Amino acid sequence: MEKKLKKILVVDDEPCILHILALKLRNAGYTVITAADGEEGLELSLSEGPDLIIADYQMPYMDGLQLCSEHRRRGGMPVPAMLITARDFDIDDKMAEKSGISVVLAKPFSPQQVVEIAQDLMSEHHYGGNVLAGVKCNNEK
Amino acid sequence: MTLVGRYRLEWILIVILVTGFACLMFAVMNSALYGGGGYMEMVGLGVMALMLALVFTQWSHRRSMQRTLNYIQMQLEQLGQDKPSGRVLVDTAENSEIAGPLVQSLGLISKQLEELRQANHSLNINCQIADAQRRQIEQILLSVSDAVVVTSRFDELTFANESAERLLGFNLSNARRKNIDEIIHDGAIVRLIQDTRRMGVNHQPRIVEHSCNNGREACTFRIMLRCLAGPNKTTAGVMIVLHDMTREKEIEQGKIEFVSNVSHELKTPLASIKAYIEMLLDGEVDDPKSTREFYETISSEAERLHRMIERILSISRIESNSDKVVLEPVSMTAVIKQVLKIIAPKAKSKEICISEHLAPVYFQVNADYDLICQAVQNLMVNAIKYTPAGGNITVDVAADERRGVLSVEVSDTGVGIPADELSKIFEKFYRGRSHRAMATGSGLGLPLVQYIVETIHGGKMSVTSEADKGSTFSFELPLVA
Numbered sequence: 001m002e003k004k005l006k007k008i009l010v011v012d013d014e015p016c017i018l019h020i021l022a023l024k025l026r027n028a029g030y031t032v033i034t035a036a037d038g039e040e041g042l043e044l045s046l047s048e049g050p051d052l053i054i055a056d057y058q059m060p061y062m063d064g065l066q067l068c069s070e071h072r073r074r075g076g077m078p079v080p081a082m083l084i085t086a087r088d089f090d091i092d093d094k095m096a097e098k099s100g101i102s103v104v105l106a107k108p109f110s111p112q113q114v115v116e117i118a119q120d121l122m123s124e125h126h127y128g129g130n131v132l133a134g135v136k137c138n139n140e141k
Numbered sequence: 142m143t144l145v146g147r148y149r150l151e152w153i154l155i156v157i158l159v160t161g162f163a164c165l166m167f168a169v170m171n172s173a174l175y176g177g178g179g180y181m182e183m184v185g186l187g188v189m190a191l192m193l194a195l196v197f198t199q200w201s202h203r204r205s206m207q208r209t210l211n212y213i214q215m216q217l218e219q220l221g222q223d224k225p226s227g228r229v230l231v232d233t234a235e236n237s238e239i240a241g242p243l244v245q246s247l248g249l250i251s252k253q254l255e256e257l258r259q260a261n262h263s264l265n266i267n268c269q270i271a272d273a274q275r276r277q278i279e280q281i282l283l284s285v286s287d288a289v290v291v292t293s294r295f296d297e298l299t300f301a302n303e304s305a306e307r308l309l310g311f312n313l314s315n316a317r318r319k320n321i322d323e324i325i326h327d328g329a330i331v332r333l334i335q336d337t338r339r340m341g342v343n344h345q346p347r348i349v350e351h352s353c354n355n356g357r358e359a360c361t362f363r364i365m366l367r368c369l370a371g372p373n374k375t376t377a378g379v380m381i382v383l384h385d386m387t388r389e390k391e392i393e394q395g396k397i398e399f400v401s402n403v404s405h406e407l408k409t410p411l412a413s414i415k416a417y418i419e420m421l422l423d424g425e426v427d428d429p430k431s432t433r434e435f436y437e438t439i440s441s442e443a444e445r446l447h448r449m450i451e452r453i454l455s456i457s458r459i460e461s462n463s464d465k466v467v468l469e470p471v472s473m474t475a476v477i478k479q480v481l482k483i484i485a486p487k488a489k490s491k492e493i494c495i496s497e498h499l500a501p502v503y504f505q506v507n508a509d510y511d512l513i514c515q516a517v518q519n520l521m522v523n524a525i526k527y528t529p530a531g532g533n534i535t536v537d538v539a540a541d542e543r544r545g546v547l548s549v550e551v552s553d554t555g556v557g558i559p560a561d562e563l564s565k566i567f568e569k570f571y572r573g574r575s576h577r578a579m580a581t582g583s584g585l586g587l588p589l590v591q592y593i594v595e596t597i598h599g600g601k602m603s604v605t606s607e608a609d610k611g612s613t614f615s616f617e618l619p620l621v622a
Contacts (some may be wrong), residue, residue: 014413016410017409017413017416018436020417023420023425024420024425041581059407073239086405086406087404107408108408108415109415109416110415110416110419111420111425112419112423
């Protein structure tokens with residue numbers, strides 16, 4: 001019952017990826033809000049207060065890292081964030097951690113894996129006391 | 142004959158002397174014994190004979206001396222000249238016993254001089270060879286593209302080639318024998334030279350990668366520093382070779398970015414395909430309509446992946462075969478008409494009106510027909526993609542005979558390109574951010590157009606655009622005279 005209350009913001013400029021993630025997460029029982037670029041994503045993250053942000057790294061106007069760091073800088077709730085990218089080798093762990101990214105997931109990914117990570121990130125263990133777990137790159141599946 | 146010749150003068154002298162004495166004796170005897178007359182005549186004759194002998198002796202001696210002196214003079218003259226003189230010396234020694242030792246000494250001196258002459262000659266040849274080799278090495282060093290600098294053990298500049306002058310910004314004629322910290326402004330390079338000199342000749346050459354800001358742009362050098370050995374392994378100076386790696390680094394970086402972009406662009410449709418298939422396999426969609434939509438999406442993403450690979454291969458093929466392209470006179474008006482036939486259905490489906498202003502067909506450019514068609518088609522397809530339904534596209538082909546160029550212009554009333562994106566649109570895999578959703582694309586179309594126009598045809602590509610008003614892509618090619 002608890003997970004149905006959770007709200008996840010999914011931001012990606014690729015309509016197919018956005019569609020599939022939204023569908024999978026909704027099927028898993030979450031409330032999903034979507035945005036097609038970084039700026040729109042930032043607006044929603046600040047106004048809607050999601051419990052988790054899932055963002056693509058390379059997006060128009062504002063990339064996923066900027067979105068997450070801006071979200072925090074502008075006083076958004078320090079929620080966990082997951083970055084999905086085809087350029088996982090470009091992303092430095094420290095830079096990601098500084099922007100509030102908990103997990104970097106490399107493309108191509110499994111939608112089921114996204115649901116599992118989302119569940120894990122929103123559990124008490126990660127989400128409790130404003131302290132995020134170190135960034136982990138999760139692409140073993 | 143020799144004996145007679147040698148002693149002939151002495152014999153004559155003896156005969157004269159004997160004759161003189163005989164005359165005197167005869168006069169004395171005749172006077173004493175017989176008191177005969179003719180005494181005075183005989184005495185006179187005897188005295189004359191003795192005087193003649195005396196004069197003859199003097200003359201003979203003088204003649205002999207003169208001959209010896211002449212030989213010596215001749216010998217000395219020959220010594221002064223560059224002639225072999227052994228034969229004359231032998232004759233001289235036989236001709237004069239007085240001058241014999243002197244002539245022998247002169248012979249030794251002559252021999253030594255001859256040896257010295259030969260040694261001097263060899264030395265001169267060696268010097269000429271060494272000088273020619275030195276000049277050759279200097280010419281090689283001057284002409285190499287790498288910068289070469291040589292410093293003395295006092296860190297003074299002793300040699301630099303043109304590349305070094307250009308790269309390090311000094312003039313050798315003013316800088317020679319000056320301390321390097323006065324002429325090389327990059328402190329790091331100066332310290333490297335000083336450190337190498339201090340380390341001495343026993344150390345291996347050092348190879349250091351060094352980045353610096355050369356006025357306007359960042360440069361990277363690979364610097365080789367070698368301590369030059371003097372006599373007894375002392376340090377004579379340092380040789381520095383600077384290899385400019387800036388372009389190599391740029392190419393390397395370009396390759397990294399290319400691979401990164403390719404993998405990113407290929408992974409994106411692949412990620413969609415994989416995710417959609419997994420959803421189908423997991424039974425996340427069960428109604429036939431959604432299932433069909435999923436299959437259609439998988440199909441279109443697979444098609445996108447295929448297009449992208451085709452584009453990459455096409456660019457690679459064109460780039461690798463660009464030297465085999467044969468340019469022939471082509472009418473751009475004919476090219477445009479051909480392309481218009483291909484893209485007309487797409488334009489019609491979006492209700493886009495295409496108007497054309499084409500130059501007469503006799504204006505021709507040297508081009509590869511297929512490649513230039515491809516370039517124009519890419520521009521036209523882009524114009525259709527980014528022009529909303531009901532918009533207009535104009536194609537102009539105009540000949541400027543004064544400048545000797547033919548210009549092709551494709552204008553649209555589309556969404557335009559923001560100013561900050563204009564400089565990037567010809568980069569491989571770059572896709573405009575603002576209107577990406579309007580159309581699919583690989584980010585390879587415009588780089589291909591630019592490559593075809595500029596690299597293959599030697600033309601000039603340009604673009605002007607205003608957001609929400611439209612874009613104009615144009616290129617110029619030299620007219621066939």
